Amino acid sequence: MTLHVVEETVLWRPADAADLDAIAAMHDRCSDETRFRRYNSGLTRLPHRLLERLVDPRLGVSLVAEVDGAIVAMGNLMWCGADDTTPAELGLLVEDAWQSRGLGTAVTRRLLAAALDAECDSIHALVRPDNVPMLRLLGGLDLPLRREWDDGTLTVTVDLAAKMEEGVASSLGR
Numbered sequence: 001m002t003l004h005v006v007e008e009t010v011l012w013r014p015a016d017a018a019d020l021d022a023i024a025a026m027h028d029r030c031s032d033e034t035r036f037r038r039y040n041s042g043l044t045r046l047p048h049r050l051l052e053r054l055v056d057p058r059l060g061v062s063l064v065a066e067v068d069g070a071i072v073a074m075g076n077l078m079w080c081g082a083d084d085t086t087p088a089e090l091g092l093l094v095e096d097a098w099q100s101r102g103l104g105t106a107v108t109r110r111l112l113a114a115a116l117d118a119e120c121d122s123i124h125a126l127v128r129p130d131n132v133p134m135l136r137l138l139g140g141l142d143l144p145l146r147r148e149w150d151d152g153t154l155t156v157t158v159d160l161a162a163k164m165e166e167g168v169a170s171s172l173g174r
């Protein structure tokens with residue numbers, strides 16, 4: 001059973017360069033498995049340059065969850081280059097102690113609203129096939145999904161076209 005966080009205890013806000021140390025500390029608190037599921041890499045410490053890219057507003061939307069002054073989760077929607085046909089990429093990281101409390105779902109809904117605001121008609125996420133929480137999260141969005149396999153990684157594309165037509169960004173939980 002999912003233990004949901006009392007909404008008022010969590011502050012969601014955009015991340016910026018001033019958050020880099022706190023974001024790095026959150027990554028340090030995560031298990032190897034959590035980092036691997038997010039970045040598909042065995043790196044125990046992420047390069048500063050990668051963290052800088054994640055909070056660069058020119059490259060995407062980055063939201064962090066703050067609880068009592070500590071960052072405990074981050075969600076990213078990265079624009080995928082100049083090619084309009086490539087959907088924006090969703091990346092989520094909830095530190096282990098805060099998983100299974102609804103934070104991943106909450107930030108995804110906020111990022112989908114941002115995608116609709118930016119007129120993206122789809123977004124995608126790269127998911128390890130054994131990543132049950134992420135697959136359940138995406139499946140629970142009640143939106144059309146497309147799954148493609150490539151070299152052990154699943155790309156799940158979330159189709160937002162119907163939502164764009166409805167013009168219901170606000171109903172997605174901003």
Ligand SMILES: CC(C)(COP(=O)(O)OP(=O)(O)OC[C@H]1O[C@@H](n2cnc3c(N)ncnc32)[C@H](O)[C@@H]1OP(=O)(O)O)[C@@H](O)C(=O)NCCC(=O)NCCS
Nearest residue numbers: 037038092093094099100101102103104105133134136137
């Ligand atoms: C995947 C992740 C973002 C999900 O966030 P979360 O806050 O833990 O998940 P939520 O509490 O919002 O729950 C999402 C769904 O997963 C299910 N779930 C959560 N933890 C679970 C667990 N340990 N085992 C099985 N299902 C689980 C929930 O029940 C929910 O499904 P439901 O709506 O059908 O009940 C988080 O676990 C995480 O950061 N994992 C490591 C990084 C990662 O995998 N990123 C995704 C690839 S970019």
